[in-house]
Amino acid sequence: MTVARSLFIPLVLFLVIAFLIGPFLIIVAASFSAGETLAFPPQGFSLRWIAKVFTVESFRASFGMSMFLAIGGTLAALVLGIPASYALSRYKLPGAEIVRTIVSAPIIVPGIIVGLALLRYIVVPFQIGITLALFMAHTALILPYAVRVVSASLENLRSDIEEAAVLLGSSRLGAFFRVVMPNIRGGILSAFILGFVTSFNQVPVSLFLSGPGVRTMPIDMIAYMEIVFDPSVAALSSLLALMSIGIVFAAERFLGFSRYV
Amino acid sequence: MFQNRAEALALALPAAIFAAAVFLVPVVILLSDGFRNPAGGWTISAYIDFFSSPLNQAVFLRTLKLGALVTVVSAVIGYAAAFAIVNLEPGMKGKVTGLVVLPLMISPVARTYAWIVILGRTGIVNQAFQALGISDVPLRILFSETAIFIGLLQLFLPLMIISLISALENMPKDAVPAARVLGANWFQVFWKVILPLTKEGLVVGGTLVFTGCLTAYITPAILGGSKVLMLETLMYQQVSVSNNFVAASVIAFILIVMSFAANILLKRVATARNKQRRAAA
Amino acid sequence: MNATMQKAILASGTALMLTMGAAQAFAQEKTLTISVYALAQDEYKQLVYDPFEKICGCKLVVETGNSVERLAKMEANKANPVIDMAVVSMADALAASRAGLIDKIDTSKLANFNKLYDVAKDPNKDGMSVGYTFYATSIAYRSDKMKIESWADLLKPEYASHIAWPNVTTNQGPPALYMLGQALGKDTPDLKAAIEAVGGKKDEIVTFYEKSSQLVQLMKQEEIWAAPIGRFTWAPFTKLGLPVAWATPKEGQTGGMNVMIMPKGGKKSELALQFMDFWLSTDIQKALAEKFVDSPANKDVKVSDEIANNLTYGEETAKSLKLIPSATALDQRAGWVKSWNEKVGQ
Structure with missing residues (x-):
């Protein structure tokens, strides 16, 4: 039994991790290929596809768009979500369950429906720009994560310290910024990272929300792949993954990100 | 607990109003579209039309089948992996968990793209099969349900593993050894001890995986194509090729019903097992 | 509610508005929005878009995608067209015309119109489109x-x-x-x-x-x-x-022919016509042909045999294609x- 168990654990882990990480490693390897198409093992070694990523103009534009959506959308979701989480965890809120359901609904409904609904009933009738629509959609999409993660860290924080601060003469807002905020900083940052990654990799919501000159990075990658099947998309994927991993690693290193998620 | 209602509402309402305006209202209008007739009355004729097409029936059943299959298989693998991970020493545990989470940071576009190379006729899977003598000729895996299944499993397995890790960690430490001492075999331990104690994690993970399968667009689009449609790719086709928004609304409603139904069903299964346990005790 | 709380809510509201405003502040200069096939965009940019931007002093905004999807989008934006000109397949042009999505093209404003092969001048015989390339x-x-x-x-x-x-x-x-x-x-x-x-x-x-x-x-x-x-x-x-x-x-x-169309109610028809004329001109059609991007619809374009072999070149070839009528x-x-x-x- 012990022998079987000592074999079982590494074997299971090896297989599962190979299955989960393997495809990514193949993409990374393919980024350094010298050949014309995506292939594994890669044909020769070159940096030409990595270099090409930086010369494709639409990649630069869509990267900027996705960055804007991921950062702006997450900030907006936090601006909306932190007060809401605070109200949910510290106040006797009338209809708390309804509020909780509404703000977390976007996570349950398939993204492709959200995108289509926005296009049909917000973008077209109100004639708002695609960029604004994308911004609103991504904010709505990140909101559930923001509320969930921030609520979790508020739950872990005892509420009597801010009550004490208020009793000692601090305003409610002052108590929030001086006592609560410093203590849930990690939670907020985790929510930010989670929101950023979710938004940046989001495909279905953005699928219908593209317009002339406006495309998110993943949609642009799909569009590019529809035209050219060269390894530059692999190279781009590797670079983006490196960026996400870097951010998460730094967050884990300095803040213990995984405690909050 | 603060009692001031006005303050509480002022804090919570902006988020709720925003989510309702941007999300809830448009989605509800979209869903209601499928129940309207041209005269403005209510009807379910769009649903009858939809389900009377053999193509749509096939696509619906395929979506249901693949979603269920991916959920069940990810639960089986997920338990094995999560059990292995929680039994690692603390330092190792963090690193391995990191590796499991890692794919979630990578664009699903890239992850799906890789499978075209891996599952192709000249890809490593076929090379391995031929080298091992499993098959003489290259198997055709791309553009099949198998390809979609593999792609979806890889996409959502991490969610299941993470849900189960936290469930297993919250389990009383001595539950398993106690059962073993009392003479239970591993099958009994899993069925009578681990499963009931981790059912919440299973429900969360299962819902995430199943809903994920209903939401993923890019995986069925690339690995299945128009030959192996799923509801989400069919919906995209209805909108972008046929301009048929009523059909799209019908599909949207079906997808939402499916994800809610899955959630309820999973909760049911979990509580049913719980009751059994209580009855046995 | 106390005053500080109100201020905080106001401030967060303002912050939100600002971020949204920033999103809207894109692209306010003089622009021409075109909707094209996604193929060979690098070549198009170099040979067509960049030179045209220099001539018109405007910015080209390019939407890419296949013909059917872009047509579906035009339909969705019917009330308020976002594009100024589009290139689609012949059949899709007729579909757009039947759906009332496009306007007649004022070919008198196209200096290069008479240089086109006859088959390209008015492919659907309704004055709504002009062919710019055909393919086998x-x-x-x-x-x-x-x-x-x-x-x-x-x-x-x-x-x-x-x-x-x-x-x-x-x-x-x-x-x-x-x-x-x-x-x-x-x-x-x-x-x-x-x-x-x-x-x-x-x-x-x-x-x-x-x-x-x-x-x-x-x-x-x-x-x-x-x-x-x-x-x-x-x-x-x-x-x-x-x-x-x-x-x-x-x-x-x-094979097929791809054509240019103009959405009904487009606000920049003059600029769109100028762009179409530029695209149909002998120099541009020749440059596109030499890069194997598009076979010319302009009969003044002469290319070497080697290039012609890689294209669908010449009126004879075009006429020999068995096309389905739109x-x-x-x-x-x-x-x-x-x-x-x-x-x-x-």
């Missing part, structure tokens, strides 16, 4: 693995499991079915016989493709040996280092899709 559709195939002499050869038992066939919803789908019908000796406009023949092989056929670019990868991986394609996607196949040939089936080649395509489309879904889709 035939079969790209591995000459070491198979021999293609007829469109029907693709469905031979030994070949069928190595081919990709265009989905009926793509621009290449109906022409390929049309030629298959000819090969089978049953070329009715409803394409019934051809669709049935493809349906009979649906389990063998590797995929019913929607994006022709994918075929290059599939050919490279030996997933497929052959597929009907438009000549405009031919170039990448020649770079694979595999013996890929362009078939000349005995039934002939089919009206037939449009009237039959729903029926084709229906019988396709019945015979092939499931």
Whole structure:
């Protein structure tokens, strides 16, 4: 039994991790290929596809768009979500369950429906720009994560310290910024990272929300792949993954990100 | 607990109003579209039309089948992996968990793209099969349900593993050894001890995986194509090729019903097992 | 509610508005928005867009995608068109015209109009479109693995499991079915016989493709040996280092013409016409031909034999293509899709 168990654990882990990480490693390897198409093992070694990523103009534009959506959308979701989480965890809120359901609904409904609904009933009738629509959609999409993660860290924080601060003469807002905020900083940052990654990799919501000159990075990658099947998309994927991993690693290193998620 | 209602509402309402305006209202209008007739009355004729097409029936059943299959298989693998991970020493545990989470940071576009190379006729899977003598000729895996299944499993397995890790960690430490001492075999331990104690994690993970399968667009689009449609790719086709928004609304409603139904069903299964346990005790 | 709390809410509201405002503040300068096929955008940018931006002092905003998807978007934005000109297939142009999405083109403002081949001047005979390029559709195939002499050869038992066939919803789908019908000796406009023949092989056929670019990868991986394609996607196949040939089936080649259209209610028709004229001019058409991007519709364009061989060059060639008339395509489309879904889709 012990022998079987000592074999079982590494074997299971090896297989599962190979299955989960393997495809990514193949993409990374393919980024350094010298050949014309995506292939594994890669044909020769070159940096030409990595270099090409930086010369494709639409990649630069869509990267900027996705960055804007991921950062702006997450900030907006936090601006909306932190007060809401605070109200949910510290106040006797009338209809708390309804509020909780509404703000977390976007996570349950398939993204492709959200995108289509926005296009049909917000973008077209109100004639708002695609960029604004994308911004609103991504904010709505990140909101559930923001509320969930921030609520979790508020739950872990005892509420009597801010009550004490208020009793000692601090305003409610002052108590929030001086006592609560410093203590849930990690939670907020985790929510930010989670929101950023979710938004940046989001495909279905953005699928219908593209317009002339406006495309998110993943949609642009799909569009590019529809035209050219060269390894530059692999190279781009590797670079983006490196960026996400870097951010998460730094967050884990300095803040213990995984405690909050 | 603060009692001031006005303050509480002022804090919570902006988020709720925003989510309702941007999300809830448009989605509800979209869903209601499928129940309207041209005269403005209510009807379910769009649903009858939809389900009377053999193509749509096939696509619906395929979506249901693949979603269920991916959920069940990810639960089986997920338990094995999560059990292995929680039994690692603390330092190792963090690193391995990191590796499991890692794919979630990578664009699903890239992850799906890789499978075209891996599952192709000249890809490593076929090379391995031929080298091992499993098959003489290259198997055709791309553009099949198998390809979609593999792609979806890889996409959502991490969610299941993470849900189960936290469930297993919250389990009383001595539950398993106690059962073993009392003479239970591993099958009994899993069925009578681990499963009931981790059912919440299973429900969360299962819902995430199943809903994920209903939401993923890019995986069925690339690995299945128009030959192996799923509801989400069919919906995209209805909108972008046929301009048929009523059909799209019908599909949207079906997808939402499916994800809610899955959630309820999973909760049911979990509580049913719980009751059994209580009855046995 | 206390004052500080109110201020905080106000401040967060303002912050939100600001971020939204920033999103809106894009692209306020003079722009021309065009909607084109996604192919060869690097070449277009270099040969067409950049030079035109210099001439007009404006900025080109480019939307890319396939013809059908972009048409669906035009339909969605009917009330408030976001694009100023588009290029689509001939049949889609007629569809747009029937749906009331486009305006007549004032060809008197196009200095290069009279240089066009006659077939390109008014392809749908309604004054709503101008052809800028045409292409042949035939079969790209591995000459070491198979021999293609007829469109029907693709469905031979030994070949069928190595081919990709265009989905009926793509621009290449109906022409390929049309030629298959000819090969089978049953070329009715409803394409019934051809669709049935493809349906009979649906389990063998590797995929019913929607994006022709994918075929290059599939050919490279030996997933497929052959597929009907438009000549405009031919170039990448020649770079694979595999013996890929362009078939000349005995039934002939089919093809299509791509045309320029202008949405109804577009606010920048003058600028759009200027751009169209620029695109149709001899120099630009020649430059595009020399890069194998588009076969010229301008008869003043003269290219070397080597280049002509890689294109669908000259009026004679254009006339020899067996095209489905736009009206037939449009009237039959729903029926084709229906019988396709019945015979092939499931």
